[in-house]
Amino acid sequence: MSRMMTGARMVVEALRDQGVDTVFGYPGGAVLPIYDEIFQQNDITHVLVRHEQGAVHMAEGYARSTGKPGVVIVTSGPGATNAVTGLTDALLDSIPLIVLSGQVPTFMIGTDGFQEADTVGITRPCTKHNWLVKDTGKLAETIHKAFHVATSGRPGPVLVDIPKDVQFASDMYVEPKQVDTGRYQPVKKGNIEAITRLVELMEQAERPILYTGGGVINSGPAASQLLRELAEATGFPVTSTLMGLGCYPASGKNWLGMLGMHGLYEANLAMHGCDLMINIGARFDDRITGRLADFSPNSVKAHIDIDPSSINKVIQVEVPIVGDVAHVLEDLLNVWKSRGSKTNSPAVAQWWKQIEEWRGKNCLAFRNSDTIIKPQHALQRLDALTKDCDRYITTEVGQHQMWAAQYLNFEEPNRWMTSGGLGTMGYGLPASVGVQMAHPDAVVINVAGDASWLMNMQEMGTAVQFRLPVKQFIMNNERLGMVRQWQQLLHGERYSQSWSDSLPDFIKLAEAFGCKGRQVSDPKELDAAIQEMLDYDGPFILDVLVEKHENCFPMIPSGKPHNEMLLGEAETLGVIESDGAVLV
Amino acid sequence: MSALNISKGMSSHSAYDLRDPNGQIEESHTLAIMVENEPGVLARVIGLFSGRGYNIDSLTVAEVDHLGHKSRITVVTRGTPAVIEQIKAQLGRIVVVYAVNDLTVEGPVVERELGLFKVKGQGDKRVEALRIAEIFRANVVDSTLESFVFELVGPISKLDAFADLMRPLGLIDMARTGLAALSRGL
Ligand SMILES: Cc1ncc(C[n+]2csc(CCOP(=O)(O)OP(=O)(O)O)c2C)c(N)n1
Numbered sequence: 001m002s003r004m005m006t007g008a009r010m011v012v013e014a015l016r017d018q019g020v021d022t023v024f025g026y027p028g029g030a031v032l033p034i035y036d037e038i039f040q041q042n043d044i045t046h047v048l049v050r051h052e053q054g055a056v057h058m059a060e061g062y063a064r065s066t067g068k069p070g071v072v073i074v075t076s077g078p079g080a081t082n083a084v085t086g087l088t089d090a091l092l093d094s095i096p097l098i099v100l101s102g103q104v105p106t107f108m109i110g111t112d113g114f115q116e117a118d119t120v121g122i123t124r125p126c127t128k129h130n131w132l133v134k135d136t137g138k139l140a141e142t143i144h145k146a147f148h149v150a151t152s153g154r155p156g157p158v159l160v161d162i163p164k165d166v167q168f169a170s171d172m173y174v175e176p177k178q179v180d181t182g183r184y185q186p187v188k189k190g191n192i193e194a195i196t197r198l199v200e201l202m203e204q205a206e207r208p209i210l211y212t213g214g215g216v217i218n219s220g221p222a223a224s225q226l227l228r229e230l231a232e233a234t235g236f237p238v239t240s241t242l243m244g245l246g247c248y249p250a251s252g253k254n255w256l257g258m259l260g261m262h263g264l265y266e267a268n269l270a271m272h273g274c275d276l277m278i279n280i281g282a283r284f285d286d287r288i289t290g291r292l293a294d295f296s297p298n299s300v301k302a303h304i305d306i307d308p309s310s311i312n313k314v315i316q317v318e319v320p321i322v323g324d325v326a327h328v329l330e331d332l333l334n335v336w337k338s339r340g341s342k343t344n345s346p347a348v349a350q351w352w353k354q355i356e357e358w359r360g361k362n363c364l365a366f367r368n369s370d371t372i373i374k375p376q377h378a379l380q381r382l383d384a385l386t387k388d389c390d391r392y393i394t395t396e397v398g399q400h401q402m403w404a405a406q407y408l409n410f411e412e413p414n415r416w417m418t419s420g421g422l423g424t425m426g427y428g429l430p431a432s433v434g435v436q437m438a439h440p441d442a443v444v445i446n447v448a449g450d451a452s453w454l455m456n457m458q459e460m461g462t463a464v465q466f467r468l469p470v471k472q473f474i475m476n477n478e479r480l481g482m483v484r485q486w487q488q489l490l491h492g493e494r495y496s497q498s499w500s501d502s503l504p505d506f507i508k509l510a511e512a513f514g515c516k517g518r519q520v521s522d523p524k525e526l527d528a529a530i531q532e533m534l535d536y537d538g539p540f541i542l543d544v545l546v547e548k549h550e551n552c553f554p555m556i557p558s559g560k561p562h563n564e565m566l567l568g569e570a571e572t573l574g575v576i577e578s579d580g581a582v583l584v
Numbered sequence: 585m586s587a588l589n590i591s592k593g594m595s596s597h598s599a600y601d602l603r604d605p606n607g608q609i610e611e612s613h614t615l616a617i618m619v620e621n622e623p624g625v626l627a628r629v630i631g632l633f634s635g636r637g638y639n640i641d642s643l644t645v646a647e648v649d650h651l652g653h654k655s656r657i658t659v660v661t662r663g664t665p666a667v668i669e670q671i672k673a674q675l676g677r678i679v680v681v682y683a684v685n686d687l688t689v690e691g692p693v694v695e696r697e698l699g700l701f702k703v704k705g706q707g708d709k710r711v712e713a714l715r716i717a718e719i720f721r722a723n724v725v726d727s728t729l730e731s732f733v734f735e736l737v738g739p740i741s742k743l744d745a746f747a748d749l750m751r752p753l754g755l756i757d758m759a760r761t762g763l764a765a766l767s768r769g770l
């Protein structure tokens with residue numbers, strides 16, 4: 001049934017019809033009519049952030065931990081421009097978001113009006129799609145389409161720009177089922193011939209590997225389940241990108257650990273030496289491939305991806321399969337079973353022997369200390385003390401992020417929220433707030449660096465206001481550690497601007513925000529400090545003073561292939577040649 | 585297991601064709617892109633080319649289906665086979681793009697551009713300009729005692745050749761529409 005209402009009411013109505021329970025936002029002149037409607041309803045919780053970038057990262061945390069799209073409301077001009085980093089982050093990590101922005105009234109567009117910005121122009125390259133709605137009659141329909149586009153195919157952020165007069169004017173509301181979304185229907189089913197070809201290759205493979213990524217998680221819980229079945233049915237080793245951690249359990253017997261620049265030795269050497277690489281929802285990112293010319297030189301490659309443009313973008317593959325991971329894996333398993341397929345088990349057993357040999361290097365070993373807290377040790381303790389919790393982890397960006405990926409174990413998808421593609425410092429704290437909004441009773445921990453954490457620390461206010469007991473685990477090395485590491489390895493140990501100088505007193509900062517803080521520097525007190533953080537009923541900042549000059553290993557230096565990994569300090573001097581130095 | 589010889593294009597949904605994907609030679613391709621005629625759609629398409637570092641050698645756009653709200657964008661672009669495939673896949677991903685057709689690989693194609701050429705000159709040069717225009721079947725659409733404006737329709741190469749010949753004869757200005765292209769037959 002169509003009903004007459006204002007554009008502002010349509011916004012709330014449309015969100016409700018789309019099943020939205022939480023929005024993250026910040027008011028301003030150009031969205032006042034929408035905020036007036038938000039005031040007059042109780043179905044949707046509005047989380048008032050402290051900065052619009054925080055709102056977008058919160059929505060990302062919400063989306064990635066629930067599988068539902070995240071929703072953001074910002075005002076025109078500065079509100080919209082503050083959302084740009086978050087939009088770009090969500091675009092690169094394929095996170096479904098709907099951002100609604102206010103705009104100056106239609107008759108003022110183009111006049112450099114107060115708080116006017118060309119929001120659709122600015123956000124065109126950092127959204128999957130965006131719309132400027134100039135007619136209230138089109139508003140509800142556009143919002144419904146926005147949800148469809150954000151969540152269909154490869155997910156991503158979309159933006160709907162709504163001029164203020166469009167919010168005030170009245171027209172007929174259109175319900176989701178009245179909207180024709182038929183034209184944008186990305187393919188879900190993979191080509192069965194290609195899937196069968198892949199099964200044939202799997203039967204013959206001597207050195208196979210499943211290279212999984214964030215696409216498995218985006219595809220939904222069924223995809224992770226099917227991946228586990230596939231690993232079980234074939235006995236093939238499984239590795240994952242940073243974005244895919246949790247899609248196969250860390251305790252699973254086929255698990256090799258993360259691959260890539262700071263991935264595990266055994267995972268990277270298995271990628272290098274395999275004869276059949278099955279890419280499931282990953283995208284051959286440069287952090288994964290290292291030097292392209294030497295990337296897994298002797299393998300046949302298959303690539304399952306819902307986005308045709310991901311296939312053959314950087315690595316040419318022999319078996320491209322465009323489709324949704326869950327659909328493709330389901331068909332793959334069906335073909336596997338119906339053919340009564342068997343692997344080349346003597347060869348695969350031999351391959352596992354080789355992998356075990358690599359694993360014997362124990363690449364994550366580090367020299368622990370009983371006087372200084374080693375960051376790796378801190379994460380091992382955090383992992384041990386939270387193992388049995390209903391736990392969600394977010395991170396900031398830097399060394400601590402890579403260590404978290406290496407030393408924390410994920411058993412389930414949607415438990416690990418990190419900024420992979422864009423590497424956005426300042427992501428983790430707001431993301432933890434968004435996750436906790438979605439999972440009020442869970443333990444939500446942001447593994448942070450001192451420098452990153454400051455970038456969006458204002459969102460502690462949001463956490464306190466909404467009584468969200470997020471745990472901020474700051475691995476404080478008083479350094480822009482990852483920058484310092486590169487300067488040590490690449491720039492003659494000239495530590496240009498990589499000190500975190502004049503850091504705040506995090507305990508006082510916690511108190512100032514109205515939450516609790518503690519500092520720990522003695523390894524003997526670490527467990528007690530972590531336990532206090534976990535037991536405290538409210539937001540908590542744990543300032544963990546860690547070794548300042550620890551480097552993150554293993555590492556594939558830029559411009560190097562997988563089989564030239566660095567394992568530890570001793571091997572690091574003079575290793576990155578000048579062409580590698582221009583790579584980031 | 586050696587690198588298996590698998591023919592490309594196994595998946596009907598893939599962006600594959602049978603050319604050598606690893607070829608390093610740049611090719612020129614004419615792409616016809618059908619888009620929803622909504623505000624900003626051209627900026628989206630062009631932004632893709634500039635944002636990802638692809639070339640545009642020629643570009644035309646006009647609404648071709650008023651009721652269906654569809655426009656046709658014709659782009660002539662250059663790149664190695666892998667880059668051309670990537671361009672098509674990236675274009676296909678734009679939400680308001682209905683279809684991308686690579687006219688260069690899909691079969692014989694009619695390609696036409698319209699150019700207007702202003703040539704200034706007197707005496708022998710003026711006569712010679714007229715004579716060449718006749719050979720090219722260019723029309724005189726404007727004339728003064730010291731100048732002509734010629735109108736010429738043809739493939740890009742024909743217009744290029746005409747411009748080259750007119751330059752020493754006093755070509756002072758030129759306007760070209762960019763390429764329009766359709767596949768031949770049905
Ligand atoms: C917004 C932003 N600016 C700059 C960078 C570049 N950068 C990457 S890691 C890093 C240092 C991070 O320091 P910290 O948060 O303390 O983490 P650590 O590496 O010390 O663990 C910087 C500056 C970035 N990733 N994001």
Ligand SMILES: [Mg+2]
Pocket residue numbers: 398449450451475476477478479480481500
């Ligand atoms: Mg630091």
